[in-house]
Amino acid sequence: MALMTGDEYVESIRRLKMKIYMFGETVDNPVDNPILRPSLNSVKATYDLAQLPEHADLMTAKSHLTGKKINRFCHIHHSTDDLVKKVKMQRLCGQRTASCFQRCVGLDSFNSVFSTTYECDRKHGTKYHENFLEFLKEAQEKDWTVDGAMTDPKGDRGLSPGRQADPDLYLRVVERRKDGIVVRGAKAHQTGICNSHQVLVMPTIAMGPEDRDYAVSFAVPLDAENLFMVIGRQSCDTRKLEGSDLDVGNREFGGVEALVIFDNVFVPNERIFLNGETDFSGMLVERFAGYHRQSYGGCKVGVGDVLIGAAALAAEYNGAHKASHIKDKLIEMTHLNETLYSSGIACSCEGSETASGNYLIDLLLANVCKQNVTRFPYEITRLAEDIAGGLMVTAPSEKDLRHPRIGPYLDKYLRGVASTPTEDRLKIMRLIENLTLGAAAVGYRTESMHGAGSPQAQRIVIARLGNMERKKALAKNIARIK
Amino acid sequence: MPKRVFVKYCGGCNPHFDRRALCLKLRTALPQLEIVEAHPENEHDFVAVLCGCRAQCAEHSELRGRSGKKLISAAGDYPLLEESIKKALLSD
């Protein structure tokens, strides 16, 4: 198959019998659930776009394993050009969905597990890379969406995995059998998990020898026995139940996160990619985090493109677009957005080959990229809210707009420039609301802060890779200090 | 059999013009040619590479046009493209 159409993807998810809870109930048909469907549509867009000739150059790649054309979300980067194209693809997907399209965690976990298993095998004589290649081949052939699951609940942040009051607060191996392992624990904040075919689990931190049972990586299908998920709430989520296109801001697309529980899940040997080799846990975490920090230099930029466009339209619709401060704010938003893009591109161009042959981004620049992402979208949303005016949070509902008696008043009093229909103005207000403090703000704001690691995690890497000794030597040289 | 022009696009992450609209314009302007956007082969009578910006990142190194290849990255360059195709495929 290698490339599924969007519709084939939707049907493939429908066939999976996942155990999903939301609002205290099981969700038997997640595909058609109005709260979840927009998030499925965002993933579907990654399949639809791959079918279009005008996007094929970014959305598809040639598999280094089979030579077949595959979706770039299943690709192993083999050059800096591949890394650059990844960022551009993510920008495109962000532009088309104005939300988190969820599929990059899988891509980032593929690439980090690929190189880490190779190096682990070389040191320990294990067979994880072979296992992983078989999994990857199947993922490419079946065009899977894979959830990259790193974040454990972590309990007391001051304690290591083995010292927690409850040993399951980090996912761990609870039984080693001849044919595989049994794992117990959970992964938190899992993006797109209910829209994925498989989950690829990785450890969440570097570990010492005493944490052997926690240094585990593997893949299982999402309908695996004893695996279930609880969907996270999003701001304004139940608006999607009201049947209003206007009030949701983005009718078609959205993101989703869930807490995923592994309540004694069996993993067969051939799907294990790390099992006790604690010395490779840190490498896997660093590489996954690095790739994912690069990702945000693409996806958030694409969403930013939409928000900047929405702010510019809001100004046109209320007639303030010619004011110099409005123009300047739009320039500032663009400047911030393109700065994010610059570091996404820069860490890709400066990528290098790993021992396994795939390409890793420049880790310092990827961390700088993500550090900027923890700040700039907040400033961009601040400026968008400034330009939008208060109506973005005080506008009445679509039902009021359609009401035979009240509607004409709203149409009259909420109009900006005479030539723009009030309804169009309200649509842009709702889109800005959606992105800045509604359902999509989960992805555009808080995910920008914590996704791929909280700000301090990047600062630790920046401190380590910043080459301070050389900077001091340069200063001494200029100042003529011996 | 009409001569065939293969239109190859860049990935379109931030195009400054509508690349597909230019392809349609080509189809309208040159009805005697077959203008295709997807084709498994590498060799064509002519290859038109439409890039959305000056980065010109479309991967076209393996594509060959027997009578020529032309890359443009701005809507204003369209006349040059049409002219090159006419010259290469319709001059006699």
Ligand SMILES: Cc1cc2nc3c(=O)[nH]c(=O)nc-3n(C[C@H](O)[C@H](O)[C@H](O)COP(=O)(O)OP(=O)(O)OC[C@H]3O[C@@H](n4cnc5c(N)ncnc54)[C@H](O)[C@@H]3O)c2cc1C
């Ligand atoms: C929308 C969204 C989507 C996400 N998607 C995914 C996904 O698909 N897959 C995935 O694996 N993860 C995902 N994540 C998880 C993300 O990587 C984590 O949120 C991030 O690593 C922070 O962990 P936490 O949320 O547990 O925050 P916490 O650990 O509770 O951090 C809160 C604060 O405490 C500080 N802190 C924490 N521990 C320490 C310590 N030991 N010492 C000093 N300070 C500390 C942090 O720096 C931060 O300031 C997602 C997160 C979000 C918000």
